[in-house]
Amino acid sequence: MSMPSPVLKLPVSLMANPRLSSWVRFTDDGRVTISPGKVEIGQGIVTALAQIAADELDVDIGRIEMIRASTATSPNEGVTSGSLSIQQSGRALRHVCAEVRQRFLGAASERLGVDAALLDVDDGTISGPGNVRTSYWELKGDVSLDHDATADATAKGAAERNVAGHSVQRVDIPDKVFARPRFIHDLALPGMVHGRVLRPELSGAKLIALDEEAARAVPGLVAIVRDGGFAGVVADTEAAADIALRALRKGATWSAGEKLPDEDDLAGFLRSQPVETTIIDTRMAEPARKPAQTLRRQYTRPYIAHASMAPSCAVAQWDGDRVHVWTHSQGVYLLRADLAIVLKLPAESIVVEHMEGAGCYGHNAADDVALDAVLLATAAGGRPVRVKWSRHDEMSHAPFGAAMAIEIEADLDAGNEIVGWRHAIWSNGHAARPGRAAEPALLAATEIANPYPRMIATNPPAANGGGADRNSVPLYDFPAWTITSHRLLTMPVRTSALRTLGGQGNVFAIESLLDEIAALRDEDPIAFRLRHLRDERAKDVIRAAARRAAWKPQQRPGIGYGIGFARYKNSGAYCAAIAEIEGADDIRVKRLTLAVDVGEAINPDGVINQIEGGAIQATSWVLKERVRFDRTRITSTSWTDYPILTFSEVPVVDVEIIQRPEIEPVGAGEAAHGPVTAAIANAVYDCLGVRVRDLPITRDRIIAAMERTS
Amino acid sequence: MPIIQFRLNGAAMAVDADPDQMLLDVLRSRLGVTGVHFGCGANECGACYVMVGDRAMASCDMPLWSVADKDVVTVEGLGTIEAPHPLQRAFISEQAMQCGYCVSGILVSAAALLKRNPSPTEAEVRAALDRNLCRCGSHNRMIRAVLRAAAEMAAS
Numbered sequence: 001m002s003m004p005s006p007v008l009k010l011p012v013s014l015m016a017n018p019r020l021s022s023w024v025r026f027t028d029d030g031r032v033t034i035s036p037g038k039v040e041i042g043q044g045i046v047t048a049l050a051q052i053a054a055d056e057l058d059v060d061i062g063r064i065e066m067i068r069a070s071t072a073t074s075p076n077e078g079v080t081s082g083s084l085s086i087q088q089s090g091r092a093l094r095h096v097c098a099e100v101r102q103r104f105l106g107a108a109s110e111r112l113g114v115d116a117a118l119l120d121v122d123d124g125t126i127s128g129p130g131n132v133r134t135s136y137w138e139l140k141g142d143v144s145l146d147h148d149a150t151a152d153a154t155a156k157g158a159a160e161r162n163v164a165g166h167s168v169q170r171v172d173i174p175d176k177v178f179a180r181p182r183f184i185h186d187l188a189l190p191g192m193v194h195g196r197v198l199r200p201e202l203s204g205a206k207l208i209a210l211d212e213e214a215a216r217a218v219p220g221l222v223a224i225v226r227d228g229g230f231a232g233v234v235a236d237t238e239a240a241a242d243i244a245l246r247a248l249r250k251g252a253t254w255s256a257g258e259k260l261p262d263e264d265d266l267a268g269f270l271r272s273q274p275v276e277t278t279i280i281d282t283r284m285a286e287p288a289r290k291p292a293q294t295l296r297r298q299y300t301r302p303y304i305a306h307a308s309m310a311p312s313c314a315v316a317q318w319d320g321d322r323v324h325v326w327t328h329s330q331g332v333y334l335l336r337a338d339l340a341i342v343l344k345l346p347a348e349s350i351v352v353e354h355m356e357g358a359g360c361y362g363h364n365a366a367d368d369v370a371l372d373a374v375l376l377a378t379a380a381g382g383r384p385v386r387v388k389w390s391r392h393d394e395m396s397h398a399p400f401g402a403a404m405a406i407e408i409e410a411d412l413d414a415g416n417e418i419v420g421w422r423h424a425i426w427s428n429g430h431a432a433r434p435g436r437a438a439e440p441a442l443l444a445a446t447e448i449a450n451p452y453p454r455m456i457a458t459n460p461p462a463a464n465g466g467g468a469d470r471n472s473v474p475l476y477d478f479p480a481w482t483i484t485s486h487r488l489l490t491m492p493v494r495t496s497a498l499r500t501l502g503g504q505g506n507v508f509a510i511e512s513l514l515d516e517i518a519a520l521r522d523e524d525p526i527a528f529r530l531r532h533l534r535d536e537r538a539k540d541v542i543r544a545a546a547r548r549a550a551w552k553p554q555q556r557p558g559i560g561y562g563i564g565f566a567r568y569k570n571s572g573a574y575c576a577a578i579a580e581i582e583g584a585d586d587i588r589v590k591r592l593t594l595a596v597d598v599g600e601a602i603n604p605d606g607v608i609n610q611i612e613g614g615a616i617q618a619t620s621w622v623l624k625e626r627v628r629f630d631r632t633r634i635t636s637t638s639w640t641d642y643p644i645l646t647f648s649e650v651p652v653v654d655v656e657i658i659q660r661p662e663i664e665p666v667g668a669g670e671a672a673h674g675p676v677t678a679a680i681a682n683a684v685y686d687c688l689g690v691r692v693r694d695l696p697i698t699r700d701r702i703i704a705a706m707e708r709t710s
Numbered sequence: 711m712p713i714i715q716f717r718l719n720g721a722a723m724a725v726d727a728d729p730d731q732m733l734l735d736v737l738r739s740r741l742g743v744t745g746v747h748f749g750c751g752a753n754e755c756g757a758c759y760v761m762v763g764d765r766a767m768a769s770c771d772m773p774l775w776s777v778a779d780k781d782v783v784t785v786e787g788l789g790t791i792e793a794p795h796p797l798q799r800a801f802i803s804e805q806a807m808q809c810g811y812c813v814s815g816i817l818v819s820a821a822a823l824l825k826r827n828p829s830p831t832e833a834e835v836r837a838a839l840d841r842n843l844c845r846c847g848s849h850n851r852m853i854r855a856v857l858r859a860a861a862e863m864a865a866s
Contacts, residue, residue, distance in 0.1 A: 042809025176810030179745025616847030
């Protein structure tokens with residue numbers, strides 16, 4: 001047996017970026033800069049990472065300056081997604097900071113002549129017996145951080161941490177409250193001009209002719225850019241750019257578009273396309289038990305829009321054959337890789353720097369607009385060009401979360417115990433992010449003169465939590481199952497990563513059918529779940545939510561209660577949700593009670609904020625959201641056509657964290673969506689006696705379900 | 711072009727611009743007031759709200775001429791880090807946001823509400839913010855923050 005190499009013990013982000021100085025530096029003015037590869041998207045990650053660094057280095061968190069990710073300087077941590085930032089960046093930083101502290105203690109020991117074990121660090125000042133003292137900043141000339149991390153340093157134990165585990169206030173919030181520019185939309189660079197891109201109304205239509213004359217006459221116009229089917233304008237002001245774009249649109253001739261599916265028969269569409277089929281998991285019963293009956297149920301969820309509050313935006317500036325890009329992309333290196341392909345430039349000629357945008361909830365148009373800006377900036381004579389999409393384009397040309405049809409067949413024995421379970425998914429892939437394939441994923445790359453094909457979305461491997469199949473393998477101890485994923489090989493509606501990928505749809509389906517079977521058995525749905533779970537952390541969140549919601553409150557007319565549970569990706573956060581709804585034809589979610597276990601909660605209030613936000617967003621998806629289209633175009637291109645939950649409709653959300661400081665932390669941002677979706681659907685049954693299996697659960701869907709039942 | 715005069719965050723302004731240009735545009739690109747955010751351009755999301763008198767209104771579809779001689783307040787006019795508005799303090803205390811892009815419009819809506827109704831009920835706060843969208847799901851924290859600010863203002 002060979003000994004494992006010690007380097008294998010390093011966190012994954014640190015193995016990829018082992019140089020200590022790429023993560024931590026001490027500045028001449030007595031501060032510490034921390035440079036993670038993950039980016040702030042409103043989830044509070046930079047604060048949580050600052051907490052981890054403050055703890056391990058023993059410096060006041062106020063001394064820490066968090067550096068925005070940039071390909072010029074930052075470690076490459078891939079993409080900020082999948083609720084992995086705490087897990088990847090957090091673990092790496094904890095390790096890096098522990099090692100940096102140890103190296104400085106070694107240097108201090110030498111300088112002060114005191115055994116390192118007797119030294120103490122307080123806000124960066126290192127002191128020891130006999131009132132000897134020095135500091136990180138005094139020693140920084142003696143200690144090179146241009147070393148690769150080793151596996152030697154040991155981070156503090158849970159009991160020694162003073163900052164992690166506490167609800168520290170987020171470092172970005174004061175700027176946002178006092179409107180100090182922090183968003184890319186508010187970035188002002190000298191000489192900056194403004195760009196807009198011409199995109200078709202009809203889905204898949206191509207620009208075949210363009211009369212530029214009217215646009216040329218617009219005062220303030222800097223340039224019209226045309227590259228094959230890609231066209232856009234650059235102007236001195238945003239208003240002039242808008243006017244020029246309107247003029248350009250009038251001069252455009254488009255090809256016929258591509259036919260869209262029937263939005264009222266998504267399952268029929270999804271189940272009739274060419275697919276690539278993957279068996280995700282099987283479990284065989286020994287001996288196989290013969291079913292007395294089989295329940296066969298189909299669940300669907302629609303395409304869902306990311307629908308950021310801010311339309312996607314980017315800034316690009318050329319300097320000779322080098323280009324600098326400011327972006328709210330979730331992956332600066334991945335975006336750079338795609339830009340390099342399209343521009344036929346070495347990656348080193350491109351700097352991609354992150355700036356905050358509005359919450360994106362996955363792969364929206366952030367990356368697309370970056371290429372738009374780079375292309376338009378070619379005509380700006382070295383001036384920076386800011387490109388902002390319109391609300392209309394944001395709601396129709398950005399990728400959507402994929403629609404899903406899920407069929408589960410549950411074999412039941414004579415006592416209605418589950419003896420077999422077959423779960424099949426039909427869906428487009430849930431990931432078409434840039435930077436991972438030989439061809440680019442960016443929209444304009446499919447429009448330029450030598451266009452790249454439109455990337456057909458794929459699914460991440462099961463080891464990364466899967467895509468359409470995310471959370472499709474039951475956590476319950478059913479004796480036999482087969483889980484199958486059919487990925488569509490056509491993609492008339494563009495899809496890519498939306499929060500939870502397939503997790504929301506799969507948890508909705510599994511937890512709805514479990515509820516139905518529990519009801520068939522006349523068994524309490526929580527008791528039923530607990531009986532089928534073996535994982536104590538899973539049971540704990542269910543019990544905690546049940547206790548907090550006083551499960552099960554007495555039946556009252558017009559009020560219903562439902563439960564949903566999942567462990568995100570089957571490897572991340574545990575979350576149980578109990579919904580209280582009020583309903584007749586229309587339903588109203590009154591209260592959501594959730595319990596969550598993320599292991600060590602670095603910032604408990606941050607975790608609660610993420611769970612609350614996830615629960616409210618999931619409620620919006622369940623009750624209201626559905627991308628609308630006719631056979632030629634996306635029609636839900638405004639907030640009127642794509643309504644989301646409003647302040648008056650938002651339920652009370654009550655969250656309990658099961659804090660487990662000794663267990664490695666995982667992310668919280670996607671834990672609530674599946675459980676909340678299922679809890680609401682199950683509460684609808686409890687209240688109205690009907691199972692609505694097609695999302696969103698609207699008045700029409702409830703009436704249709706009632707008609708089916710009667 | 712005619713010069714349009716109005717008061718912005720308490721200061722007299724005279725802007726030489728197309729009177730049909732939208733106030734949002736003038737604020738952001740002419741006056742450098744970037745706390746006012748573009749969200750939709752159609753008065754459907756609230757990100758661009760400004761206070762005119764004691765009403766929160768969308769600046770994205772408000773022509774410049776319509777604010778002539780009026781009092782316009784943006785989030786920048788509510789307070790500063792040295793002298794914060796109680797709402798700004800309360801939004802920090804309650805950590806009342808995730809991404810924060812909608813927050814400047816929501817602060818303006820809440821400030822207008824508290825001007826008209828210094829001690830609103832929770833339902834009144836929700837109703838007053840109904841035209842402001844938040845996509846991150848920070849609604850309940852914002853409601854708590856507005857009620858906290860109202861209580862603080864009543865006590866002082």
